[in-house]
Amino acid sequence: MRVALFTETFLPKIDGVVTRVVRTLEQLRAMGHEALVFAPGDPPPEVAGHRVVKVPSVPFRPWYPELFLGLPRPRIGRELDRFAPDVVHVVNPVVLGLWGTLLARQRGLPLLASYHTDITQYAKHLKLPFLSPISDRFLRDVHNQAHVNLCTSTPMVNSARGLGIRRVRLWPKAVDTDVFHPGRRDAATRDRLTDGHPDEVLLLYVGRLSFEKRLDWLYAPVTSIPGVRLALVGSGPAEADLREQFADTPTVFTGYLSGDALAKAYASADVFAFPSDTETLGFVAMEAMASGVPPVGARAGGVPDVIRHEENGLLFTPGDLGDLTEQLRRLVTDDVLRARLGRKAREEMTKYDWRASTEALVDFYGTAIAVRERFDPDPDGTATPPRRS
16 A cells, blocks of 8 residues: 655654654565655654655644644645555645645545644644634534544544544554563663662653643642652753753753663653643653653643553543642652553553554555545535435
């Protein structure tokens, strides 16, 4: 199968969406499929043997300079025609994905769209609340052009349907349990992350250091719970503010880590602190859990699809800083609870792998092709089934 993939975010940026796209590309290659990737920013020319087309783009300044908005260009259509895809997949369609949607519709190509980011919540956190009602309508109208829509967690499937998005299915979650493994725990890494205090309890966060992640909320637990250390792995637009805020606390900033260094960081921690309430899934929580580290996350978005309270981690009430602090305190002070939830977290994550997730995606590509052959959505998102003879 030949897949044209339009993504709003891609390497060298690192986030959950990019992780899923890259791991999917690896699996598609292993399964004998070919993809052509259209991506903004400064992507590599090739990933997992698939060609990447660099799309001219501009940074989303001043709100989110790490995010690049891909600009429509006639060349994109020519590249698409030369590739002659069997299906078009738009990831988080906003600007570049919208252009990919229009190109697919113009050519009558099967179209699949995947929904990874709660744009409405991001608009609020970026202090652009006026975009929230617009973004709801935009998401509905764009996604309803697709023959199949995918979400990455059950709560987000329900959310998408609540917005009026049709033909919604679940794209199964996955994590690499060979790379992220408790056996990666490393004394030297732990010493570095705790700033030379390896006997104290280490809280870890991995991901973008951005304002919508609510990382400033970790100041209260790290300053009020005795004997605790915090490591923030990643970078982003909020890093300077966070470094200033946490300057008088036992906190280590590492910048972005990847590969073996990242796997060692996860496994060398004791608790994964995940205060964000804007996640549609939470890959980093899954990577921590695969490493045997119990998480504390918000009872919001897609996080409860990964973390089950008192079973493989703990959940706190969104917007309640006191509850977040209390749930972290429980894991910090209760060694038995921490060990039990860490074991269950690891056990749960062994159920999910990238090959099964990608096989499901390929099946959904087949569904999009079949739906396209049967009938095509009207521009307003309604579907007209074929007449019975």
